[in-house]
Amino acid sequence: MSLIRPFAGLRPTPEYTEAVVAPPYDVLNTEEARQRAAGRPWSFLHISRPEIDLAKGISPYDPAVYAKGAENLQKMIAQGVLKQDAKSLYYLYELVMDDHSQIGLVAAASVVDYDSNRIRKHEFTRPDKEDDRVRQIDTLDAQTGPVLLTYKQDDTIQGLIDQLTSSTPIVDVTADDGIIHRLWLVEEDTHIQTITDTFDAMPALYIADGHHRSASASRVAKMRNGEQAQQDNAHDYFLVVMFPDTRMKILDYNRVIKDLNDLDETSFLQRVEENFQVQLETEPFKPSHPGEFGMYLNDRWYRLDIHSQCIPKDDPVARLDVSLLSDYLIAPILGITDPRRDKRIDFVGGIRGLEGLQARVDSGEMKLAFSLFPTRMSDLMDVADANQVMPPKSTWFEPKLADGLVSHILD
Incomplete structure (x- = not known):
């Protein structure tokens, strides 16, 4: 065959x-x-x-x-x-x-x-x-x-x-x-x-x-x-x-969160600074490289740069930006350890832009949002070659394939 x-x-x-x-x-x-x-x-x-x-x-x-x-x-x-x-x-x-x-x-x-x-x-x-x-x-x-x-x-x-x-x-x-x-x-x-x-x-x-x-x-x-x-x-x-x-x-696949896990804003930011350099931005922030994140909270955008010592060199899954954000912020600080099932987190495809993230927070539906750098094709292949799996909602592909253009008959 x-x-x-x-x-x-x-x-x-x-x-x-x-x-x-x-x-x-x-x-x-x-x-x-x-x-x-x-x-x-x-x-x-x-x-x-x-x-x-x-x-x-x-x-x-x-x-x-x-x-x-x-x-x-x-x-x-x-x-x-x-x-x-x-x-x-x-x-x-x-x-x-x-x-x-x-x-x-x-x-x-x-x-x-x-x-x-x-x-x-x-x-x-x-x-x-x-x-x-x-x-x-x-x-x-x-x-x-x-x-x-x-x-x-x-x-x-x-x-x-x-x-x-x-x-x-x-x-x-x-x-x-x-x-x-x-x-x-x-x-x-x-x-x-x-x-x-x-x-x-x-x-x-x-x-x-x-x-x-x-x-x-x-x-x-x-x-x-x-x-x-x-x-x-x-x-x-x-x-x-x-x-x-x-x-x-591949477009970014971003995250929105319902609450700060009973933390006030000051305490939350202090916890984030343990593993990220935090910088206030004057405009909506779109990451330009891996290890860099945007965060929208209380009408303000922040730039987050994860400390280099947090990034593993030899683990194709743990070094993904979606993993770093989860392992060093979303799970330990916000208490969301099962993003597949936890109703406090949702995912927004990059096709909706930063405006789509900001709108979810400004409406009061969500408390904060994170923008990510898109997963790279080389990362996807490295994970697959290692016979491992990516975290949920790691990739958003555009444009989408059409249905009906060509179908495969089985008889």
Whole structure:
């Protein structure tokens, strides 16, 4: 089995592409999805969030929801909205957000290599979210949500990407959030073989986002294979989009806190100064390098620089900024030791900017906020290579992959 392989994608026909393409299923709640799909009968949200077509209040995990998704998928195929390519291909996918562009490869990646950790992970998964994706994939008989992977940039692959994307894309649409999505087909057998062979020579790929989707694909393969492992069927591969590490855009993933853990402001700042240099700022503060943090408290922004002796050199997890902030401030001073479950902490993606942090505090909902420097791709790879996991909410990737642009059929 190859690490990756081409596949015959299920795609919107040209006249329907703009109507179909939708945000990822997990960035919208049910009501948001219902609003986004209103008046758009071919939106892929009818497949990825099919509860919007059923009675309000139904659980998104109700069996009827998965059945409705499968019904909607088959309807869109029957109506000619979606059509499967006649042969196995690779696809090149460009995302453009503002002045940032990244081009990646759409492929099917090996479940066997995921299970053996050649496709490396850096997060824990939750059983309930895995169960949801297993039911969705198995009922649809398709993988509709791509897993975001990264790899260490390769000159052969990059040269081929540059060559093939110099032509006019077959898809060029701007979604309602302003993100541009472009697609090219990789049809020539020599190009397909070069891509397959070059990736086969790589020691590892890395999951950037989509740990639950990849884990669920592995479970579906085991369900379908039974006692016979390491098959070469469609369900032994899962849908991925892979970008070189040098082109990926990670934004900061910031924190807001409800209270000072029964400390007054003076006592709190004194505790912070034990491990950080604290400096009052006149403007909202966005960190410019690792080890530097912004803090917003009582209408004032502070710059925090962690003392160098607090940063371990040989622990890829403990030296992350999200770990340093947790280990030296949020846990010991604010008493939040389980950020996955503690309701006193929340997380704000960097796409919302410092204004989004400040607004949560100014409204009275939260007491203070922290801005962080974005986790680097090299940090993610170091953690995955060490077979460790990152703290929750360590990375926020933008722009987001679209659902519905290319799906992977399993039958």
